[in-house]
Amino acid sequence: MPEITLRGSCLCGTVTYETEAKPHTFLYCFCSRCRKKTGSAHASNVFVEGAGFRWLSGEDSISTYALPDTNTLTNCFCKTCGSRVPRKTERGVTIPAGGLDVEPGLPPQKCIYWADKPDWYRSVEDLPKVEQSGA
Numbered sequence: 001m002p003e004i005t006l007r008g009s010c011l012c013g014t015v016t017y018e019t020e021a022k023p024h025t026f027l028y029c030f031c032s033r034c035r036k037k038t039g040s041a042h043a044s045n046v047f048v049e050g051a052g053f054r055w056l057s058g059e060d061s062i063s064t065y066a067l068p069d070t071n072t073l074t075n076c077f078c079k080t081c082g083s084r085v086p087r088k089t090e091r092g093v094t095i096p097a098g099g100l101d102v103e104p105g106l107p108p109q110k111c112i113y114w115a116d117k118p119d120w121y122r123s124v125e126d127l128p129k130v131e132q133s134g135a
Helices: 030-038
Strands: 006-009 014-019 025-027 043-048 053-057 064-068 076-077 086-087 092-096 110-112
Touching: 014 110
Parallel strands: 025 110
Antiparallel strands: 006 014, 014 053, 025 043, 043 092, 064 076, 086 092
């Protein structure tokens, strides 16, 4: 039996998935659309081949929003908790890195749309570190 390389889930645990495919790309995307989709400075996505990917639970609890007039910007999310979940296409699977329950085994390789990063973005190296939220 092949080794499972990645497992993940949504915040509420309704949607779970796994893949035997090793990630081939890990990107941070700073485009304005990914910022809106994630509500953060950038999207953090891991890309794998489609073969070997499977939903373990909750596939019927996934909602999809495809931005009109684009063929690449689609947001897949859990209907219960709103967490982003993987998107399968004919080219492979895009997995939101924050939904992984295990380390991807591949560090981020590059930032794309760097010129679009928001002015308020600061590198984590430049910020004070707190072990747990006390806010």
